[in-house]
Amino acid sequence: MAESGFQSSVSSDPRAGTFLDGLWASLPIALGYVPIAFAFGVAARGVGLTLAEAVALSVILYSGGAQFVALALIASGAPFLVSAFTLIAMGLRHLLYGPALMRRAGPAASRRHAWAWAWGLTDEVFGTALGALARGRRFSEPFMFGLGLGAYLAWGAGTAMGAYAGSGALAAWPAVEAGLGFMLPALFLALLLSVLSRAQLPVLAVAAVATVAVTLAWSGTAGLLAGMIAGAVAGVLNRKGVRDAP
Amino acid sequence: MRLEVLALALIVGACNWAFRYVPTRANLHELPSGSPVTRFLAATGPAAIGTLFVASALPLVNDRSGPATLTLGTGVGAVLLIYAATRSVAVATLAGALAYGGAFWLVAA
Structure with a gap:
């Protein structure tokens, strides 16, 4: 049922992005996410989390900055409620993204499956979606699913690789590490230019x-x-x- | 898996999902064009992207362990140049990271 809804929204307008368009658009995000998630996985093992706990934080919590703070809170033995409220407060900026995106998407934009794709509405996904709309792409939910899924998988996979590899995995290739570290600033700058x-x-x-x-x-x-x-x-x-x- | 880690992930994850999803349900299209709320929402996107660029570049500017000015300048220059030439966010991003890593390698060599 969901698929038929997606197909009709895509085929009616050639400027509406498909799932694969969204997946392709997620490539820069994914390339930026992997090294950061990798670093998170390494850090998580460093504070005593298991591989499963590190990956669980990434796939359930799914918020980079909050996850690194979570490690610091867990490592310092902060009370549970203090940790929870601190991390929840860090996510408040996401309240701005939905209205800004849907306003730009227009009144005809479908939100039928927003409960699912909005889960992946991170800073980078929001910026990329807004940039695509500014360049003439019509809003579509399949595009949002592709965009969000590519980023989400990269984040989860990067975490798993980092937690598995442990510290010093990229130490032999500092230039690669530096280039990957510049991926997100480069993405935001390119998005900024596009809008x-x-x-x-x-x-x-x-x-x-x-x-x-x-x-x-x-x-x-x-x-x-x-x-x-x-x-x-x-x-x-x-x-x-x-x-x-x- | 420790229960406290799982519980923390679930509680914060649920709030993150609510912060991302619930505002998408707001019906904002009947707001008059040019109203303060409309202008606030229209400015939120550019402001957020600009903020995220500054916030992500700031640690690189402050990095005293390497040749920050040269590498950052090369990376930013590559993004500007390639975006102007291709109008592609993906290509400009990849070119910027490549240029940044290349400059880092050249300076470190």
Whole structure:
């Protein structure tokens, strides 16, 4: 039943992405995720988690920053509730992604299976989906499934490889490690270029300044939230600037 | 598997899913164009992507263990150049990572 719904939404509009289009679009994310997830797997074993526990955190929790903080909390013996509330608070920025994406997708966009594909709506998946819409791709749920699945599998596989390999696996290839480490900044920069317009420059400037200031003064997580909210508020104040099209 | 690790993953994972899914159900298309909420949502995407770029590049800028300026400049330059030439996010991303790793290798050699 689900498949027939997907097919009809795809075949009616050639600009609507297919599942394979989404999978292809997830390639840069996947290449960026594997080394980070690998590092998480290594770190998880380092604090005493088993391979199964490391992979469980990645496939159930599925939030990179929160997972690394989870390791620190587990290693420090923090109380369970403190750990849970800290990690939940780190995910609050995701509240912004759904409305922004669906607003850009348009009123005809199907959300029938959003309960499933929204699970994979990470920072990178959100950015890639928004970039695709900005370049003229019509929103489709199969595309979102492909995009999310590619990223999710890469994250889980990277974690498993890291937890299995243990520390020092990439130590012999520092240039490869460095290149892989630049994958996500490169992805975000390319996405930024794909949605950039003159009207959004004030939004980006405010977001960048807020991110740097709050990150240096407080923490990376607070910096992320501050940058996104400050940039969006700048968009509200900039009446001549941002409209619906990113 | 320890129960506390599994419980932590399940509770936080459930909240993450709710944060990602529930807001997609909001009906925002009847909002008047140009309203503050509309402008906020329209600016959220660019602001989020800009924030994520700055946040992910910041540790590389602060990295004092290697030739950060040269490698970062090479990687960023490659992304800008290749995106301008191809208009492809995937190709520009891969080229940027390749250039960054290559510059790192050249400087370290």
